Amino acid sequence: MTETMLLDPVQVLVASDQPLQVGSAALFEDDRLIALGDEARARARERGVSGHDRGQQLLAPCLVDPHSSLPHPFTGSGETLETLINAAGRAGYGQLALLPNGESERDSPERLKGFQPKDCDLKVHLWGSFSHRGEGERLSSHADLLQAGAIGLSAGEQMPSANLIDRALMLGEMAGAPVLIAPHDSSLRGDGMIREGVETLRAGWPADPTISETLPMGQLLELQRRHGKRKLVLMNLSTADGVEMLSHTPSPALATVSWWHLVQDRSKQTAETTQWFVTPSIGGEADRNALIDGLREGTINAVAVHGMPLDDEECLLPPDQRPKGLSGHHLVLPTLWKHLVIDLGWSVNQLWQALSFGPARLLGQDEERLSIGSNRWLLFDPEQTWDHTRDAPYAPKAANQPWIGVPIRGQVVSCGLKIPTNQAD
Incomplete structure (x- = not known):
């Protein structure tokens, strides 16, 4: 206009x-x-x-994505910061928060610079790396990262040791800033591609056991209980068991869910649809329904795009060798409108709570509104x-x-x- x-x-x-x-x-x-x-x-x-x-x-109001990845923000033949901002902005996203992992781990203040274009209304937030070099061995300088503008701290897709998280929460350099941790244990997942179930066996893919989420989640919920003043956020809840655990804990942490887990489940998985392989793994219909219910009831606080852009060369790799994930900010609102508003009768207010208002609060930002x-x-x-x-x-x-x-x-x-x-x- x-x-x-x-x-x-x-x-x-x-x-x-x-x-x-x-x-x-x-x-x-x-x-x-x-x-x-x-x-x-x-x-x-x-x-x-x-x-x-x-x-x-x-x-x-504009939408808010609480976490997505952009491994090569300034170089490469695939998605860059410029193309992501362009596509996400036209899809209605007014805020994006990028995870710290990529070609240059954002574990120091100088690596937080250069991400907000001039004369651009789309706000680019950056998660600072929870650990030095993202290796999960020792803590990064949390206070310095937050002072330099990091929106919070994140360990990416793999949960660090409970001891390291406990030490960080006890030190408390993050104060009230969010700490985004994935309840995901890659050693328990092993070579799993799809969450365990009959459909997984039928499709012939290695199974990812539910305990790869629930065991680390139990540790995180105990850490939240011990450090109630901290803002622990569980990244990408994916199982019905995980939702059940979160809903019954006396000191619940905040939680996000990927949009893809709200619209797909392993009952539709075939051996040819390799774009389904994401982290955390896609589960069954009961998992998807529990995630939707948890989001509607407020047990889960926000929907994330959790984009993981790959280029053409990466997509040619065998499924078990290429990075797991998918992209598509422009697909999220149309897809969830169809599945949640049209099919399940959600109100517009409920959908925007999941896609805009809840994510903004999770990031510690003012809610988007029409002004x-x-x-x-x-x-x-x-x-x-x-x-x-x-x-x-x-x-x-x-x-x-x-x-x-x-x-x-x-x-x-x-x-x-x-x-x-x-x-x-």
């Missing part, structure tokens, strides 16, 4: 503490929201601006159908996106954020 425009009618979600407004109106000027409701209509009449019927579309004079908004059309291709304008550069070539229903058709790579459009 580059001129004065009235959307009337349009559905409007202003903030977490306000109900969805159906049949409202919104007036924009140069991508900034200048009025809502009857005031928008009145000011549009004064200016001689006619309305555009967008009654099926939703005007809402007069601000350009932090997205416009989502649940009826819009689009072709998912890698060569589309502003498409992510990652090679490991699911559903390439499949038409997708639901799309962010406009977003007010100023992104350096799409200002001219």
Whole structure:
């Protein structure tokens, strides 16, 4: 939008503490929201601006991704910081938090520089590395990392020893900043590709036992009990047993879940669908349903994209040799709208709690909201159908996106954020 425009009618979600407004109106000027409701209509009449019927579309706050990976932010032939910001911003994400692991582990303050582009409204947050070089042997300088701007501390995909975590929480240099730890033990997972179950055996893939999550999770929940003032966050809960443990602990930690675990389970796994291999492993239908219930009830606090972009060369490797993960910020809202809102009857407020308000609080940031004079908004059309291709304008550069070539229903058709790579459009 580059001129004065009235959307009337349009559905409007202003903030977490306000109900969805159906049949409202919104007036924009140069991508900034200048009025809502009857005031928008009145000011549009004064200016001689006619309305555009967008009654099926939703005007809402931007989305927030609490953690994703970007191993090669400034180099490489695949996804870079520039292409990720461009794709995620156009998908409605106003905030991204990047995990510290990559070609240069962010374990020191100087490695936190250069990630926030100038004149860019999408906020790039950085997790600082929990341990020196990400090796899990000794602690990094937590106080220095946080003072330099780290959003919190993360150990990436593999949980460090309980002793090291206990020592860090006891020292308390992180104060109230989040500490993101994956309840994942790779030694217990072994060569597992899919969570254990009948379907895993039928597909012929090595099984990942449930205890690869529940045993380390028990340690983390005990550490949270011992250090109740710390903000421990369990990254990517993936099993029904894990949800059960979290819901019954007297001192629950915060938790996230990957969007992929909410829409897929091993009952649909075949030997050919290698993009399904992620960390943590995909489980069964009971796991997926428990994760959805935990998210709806607030046991799980946020949905993460948890993107792990791979290039074409990496995707040619055998499944058991290539990094596990997938990408696709632009797929998250359309997919969860279909699975949670349409199929399960979730409200818009519930979905935005999972995709925006909850993630922002988890990161210690102010919640996204629609504010007069601000350009932090997205416009989502649940009826819009689009072709998912890698060569589309502003498409992510990652090679490991699911559903390439499949038409997708639901799309962010406009977003007010100023992104350096799409200002001219």
